[in-house]
Amino acid sequence: xxxxxxxxxxxxxxxxxTLVPIVLILFYALTDRSGSFSVEAFTKAVGYSDVFxxxxxxxxxxxxxxxxxxxxxxxIMSRQKRSVQNFLTMIIMIxxxxxxxxxxxxxxxxxxxxxxxxxMLSIFGIHTQLIGNQGAVILGMVYEYLPFMIxxxxxVMSKIDTRLxxxxxxxxxxxxGVMRKVVFPLSIPGIISGITMVFVPTASTFLVAxxxxxxxxxxxxxxxxxxxxxxxxxxxxxxxxxMVAILIFLVILNFFGDEEAIAA
Amino acid sequence: xxxxxxxxxxxxxxxxxxxxxxxILNHINxxxxxxxxxxxxxxxxxxxxxxxxxxxxxxxxGSGDVYFDGEKINGLPPHKRNVNTVFQKYSLFPHLNxxxxxxxxxxxxxxxxxxxxxxxxxxxxxxxxKGYEKRSVAKLSGGQQQRVAxxxxxxxxxxxxxxxxxxxxxxxKLRKTMQWExxxxxxxxxxxxxxxxxxxxEALTMSDTVVVMNNGIIxxxxxxxxxxxxxxxxxxxxxxxxxNIINAVMIDxxxxxxxxxxxxxxxxxxxxxxPVDIVIRPEDIEVVPPEQAKLVGxxxxxxxxxxxxxxxxxxxxxxxxxxxTECSPVGSKIGMKIIPFNIQIMNKMFPHPYxxxxxxxxxxxxxxxxxxxxxxxxxFDIEGFCYPAGTKLKVTLPPxxxxxxxxxxxxxxxVYIESVIFKGEHNEIILESDxxxxxxxxxxxxxxxxxxxxxxDFSKAHxxxxxxxx
Numbered sequence: 001x002x003x004x005x006x007x008x009x010x011x012x013x014x015x016x017x018t019l020v021p022i023v024l025i026l027f028y029a030l031t032d033r034s035g036s037f038s039v040e041a042f043t044k045a046v047g048y049s050d051v052f053x054x055x056x057x058x059x060x061x062x063x064x065x066x067x068x069x070x071x072x073x074x075x076i077m078s079r080q081k082r083s084v085q086n087f088l089t090m091i092i093m094i095x096x097x098x099x100x101x102x103x104x105x106x107x108x109x110x111x112x113x114x115x116x117x118x119x120m121l122s123i124f125g126i127h128t129q130l131i132g133n134q135g136a137v138i139l140g141m142v143y144e145y146l147p148f149m150i151x152x153x154x155x156v157m158s159k160i161d162t163r164l165x166x167x168x169x170x171x172x173x174x175x176x177g178v179m180r181k182v183v184f185p186l187s188i189p190g191i192i193s194g195i196t197m198v199f200v201p202t203a204s205t206f207l208v209a210x211x212x213x214x215x216x217x218x219x220x221x222x223x224x225x226x227x228x229x230x231x232x233x234x235x236x237x238x239x240x241x242x243m244v245a246i247l248i249f250l251v252i253l254n255f256f257g258d259e260e261a262i263a264a
Numbered sequence: 265x266x267x268x269x270x271x272x273x274x275x276x277x278x279x280x281x282x283x284x285x286x287x288i289l290n291h292i293n294x295x296x297x298x299x300x301x302x303x304x305x306x307x308x309x310x311x312x313x314x315x316x317x318x319x320x321x322x323x324x325x326g327s328g329d330v331y332f333d334g335e336k337i338n339g340l341p342p343h344k345r346n347v348n349t350v351f352q353k354y355s356l357f358p359h360l361n362x363x364x365x366x367x368x369x370x371x372x373x374x375x376x377x378x379x380x381x382x383x384x385x386x387x388x389x390x391x392x393x394k395g396y397e398k399r400s401v402a403k404l405s406g407g408q409q410q411r412v413a414x415x416x417x418x419x420x421x422x423x424x425x426x427x428x429x430x431x432x433x434x435x436x437k438l439r440k441t442m443q444w445e446x447x448x449x450x451x452x453x454x455x456x457x458x459x460x461x462x463x464x465x466e467a468l469t470m471s472d473t474v475v476v477m478n479n480g481i482i483x484x485x486x487x488x489x490x491x492x493x494x495x496x497x498x499x500x501x502x503x504x505x506x507x508n509i510i511n512a513v514m515i516d517x518x519x520x521x522x523x524x525x526x527x528x529x530x531x532x533x534x535x536x537x538x539p540v541d542i543v544i545r546p547e548d549i550e551v552v553p554p555e556q557a558k559l560v561g562x563x564x565x566x567x568x569x570x571x572x573x574x575x576x577x578x579x580x581x582x583x584x585x586x587x588x589t590e591c592s593p594v595g596s597k598i599g600m601k602i603i604p605f606n607i608q609i610m611n612k613m614f615p616h617p618y619x620x621x622x623x624x625x626x627x628x629x630x631x632x633x634x635x636x637x638x639x640x641x642x643x644f645d646i647e648g649f650c651y652p653a654g655t656k657l658k659v660t661l662p663p664x665x666x667x668x669x670x671x672x673x674x675x676x677x678x679v680y681i682e683s684v685i686f687k688g689e690h691n692e693i694i695l696e697s698d699x700x701x702x703x704x705x706x707x708x709x710x711x712x713x714x715x716x717x718x719x720x721d722f723s724k725a726h727x728x729x730x731x732x733x734x
Contacts, residue, residue, distance in 0.1 A: 161353075161355065163351050163352075163353065163355040164355050164357060164358075166322055166342070166349075166351070166355070167349070167351055167355040167356075167357075168357075168368070169321075169322075169341065169342040169343045170320060170322075170342045170343070170347075170348055170349045170417075171343075171348065171368050171369035171372060171416065171417075171420060172343045172369050172372040172373060172420065173343055173368075173372045174341075174343050177343075177372055181368070181371075181372070182357060185359045186358070186359055
């Protein structure tokens with residue numbers, strides 16, 4: 001009882017700001033405009049399934065690219081001197097001090113036609129459209145969410161004792177063997193939390209696609225943003241489907257994590 | 265020549281290591297014979313673990329060569345060396361069970377599964393952990409983890425096994441058992457063991473050869489009996505076993521003056537009237553009636569130690585420790601008889617009985633009759649005389665004129681305590697600053713391998729200006 005009392009404010013918070021909104025979304029998703037029960041919203045939501053799948057795909061690719069970039073980065077960081085580690089962490093954090101929209105605007109400026117990158121490429125005779133496609137959206141996503149992949153990986157890896165790496169080398173493992181047999185298995189918790197921190201927001205984000213993708217129906221987040229004010233019910237239904245999809249994904253992911261934990 | 269080459273498995277030649285300007289290993293040479301149990305013994309910070317890491321390939325020496333089986337292996341990474349290591353804190357892989365930990369090296373080598381299984385099983389039997397295959401390493405006791413670490417290293421069939429204070433984390437009883445077991449394993453597997461420890465008893469118990477290190481150099485290499493009975497200097501004598509280390513003067517071959525009494529000894533070649541250190545083990549002093557011995561003392565304290573009594577005896581202001589099976593009551597006068605063979609004569613670790621340095625006057629204060637001088641980037645004042653700026657002064661300080669600044673501000677800061685040896689009357693402390701070594705007497709037990717501020721008492725000093733050579 002004594003333990004429970006201090007948790008009351010948090011419980012109230014959760015009820016008011018998490019549970020109630022979810023119930024509301026559930027309610028809107030299962031009713032029509034007049035307020036009576038209907039699955040009409042879901043039928044309409046199915047019409048956006050291509051956007052939905054594309055969002056998941058873009059989120060998946062962005063997460064994968066983040067992982068590929070962040071993994072070696074996190075490892076290299078974790079093997080530096082303490083002072084260097086702190087410095088690198090700060091370097092990674094600095095862009096996050098800037099407003100999210102400003103950072104995306106910066107990319108728009110860089111990538112736009114006759115922007116700096118386009119001009120430079122055209123000197124070499126390369127003429128391509130750099131903005132307004134999926135590639136630009138993925139670039140924006142990776143840029144936005146890379147720190148969220150690096151930091152958990154770095155945190156977990158910096159806890160790997162250097163002597164374990166030395167021990168693996170001592171037992172005959174070359175650099176690749178050390179990575180595969182020691183660093184990778186021990187960094188799985190970091191990989192899981194990194195994927196969670198990147199995949200979940202990228203799957204549901206909006207605005208990035210609007211600015212860099214040039215249209216507002218590339219990502220499901222933008223679709224929700226667009227239709228919610230005119231049609232609560234369909235917006236809620238899409239949001240609900242997205243929530244369930246992410247939930248299933250997280251459960252599967254954590255199942256992998258647990259299995260590794262059992263093997264240990 | 266051929267014979268020697270076959271016999272020596274690891275050879276270090278002129279190894280020098282430096283970290284951030286601090287010398288860790290100062291040009292050491294070491295040969296390790298095949299199939300021997302060699303212990304590298306020394307206080308913490310002496311460079312023993314660094315030596316091991318150089319053999320293991322985890323650290324490249326700043327200069328010098330490492331030979332393995334007659335071949336130079338500088339720059340060869342650990343995984344290509346036929347050496348395995350048992351790490352200080354075991355470093356078992358937390359994500360693998362006992363079997364997989366031991367199988368790690370063989371899996372890397374991609375040995376057939378049946379063979380891995382067979383060899384892990386054999387190894388578990390050797391280290392007395394049958395049936396522990398599936399256990400998680402995190403759930404093992406310290407001693408069991410230790411044995412897994414040994415099995416994991418030995419199963420790779422190394423020519424040399426390196427052990428870095430492997431018993432440090434175990435309690436005394438388990439340590440004793442493991443000492444015996446390690447020796448058994450070494451003999452059973454016929455492998456060269458290089459064992460690093462700061463525990464002299466461990467070194468004497470297990471080793472064929474003991475290498476005593478201090479402050480980046482090797483002080484002595486020898487069998488356990490050699491280093492115990494014939495230490496080369498006061499440091500070795502003090503570090504290994506209990507000892508009475510006393511200042512003495514070698515009058516001539518086989519004649520030594522100790523506390524004003526001339527005694528007979530067996531050592532030769534120290535010259536005439538040379539100051540030396542002598543070591544006499546507590547069990548080598550025979551208690552006799554006062555009239556039968558040259559050295560007579562009064563018993564101050566008696567402690568019963570089980571096998572013997574430990575007596576503290578004051579003889580001419582000097583404290584002696586005697587181990588004897590017969591107890592002499594506190595307050596009684598006893599004679600201390602020492603046969604010549606049991607007096608071990610050693611060269612002084614510090615070349616002079618005083619400190620000497622040359623410093624330059626940077627500021628002369630005629631009003632207060634004092635000068636400010638600089639030495640090794642430090643500035644301090646000397647009172648009582650005045651010389652013009654630019655004069656070089658030669659300062660001679662007896663050991664009593666040095667002290668460690670209690671308030672933390674010394675004339676020279678960050679002086680390294682290299683050794684502290686009890687000499688019966690006081691501690692003899694040898695310190696090292698950037699450019700020179702210092703000798704100091706103190707009644708306080710200072711901590712070796714620490715940095716302290718050093719203060720000078722110039723009222724006890726002899727100071728004279730140096731004549732400039734033109």
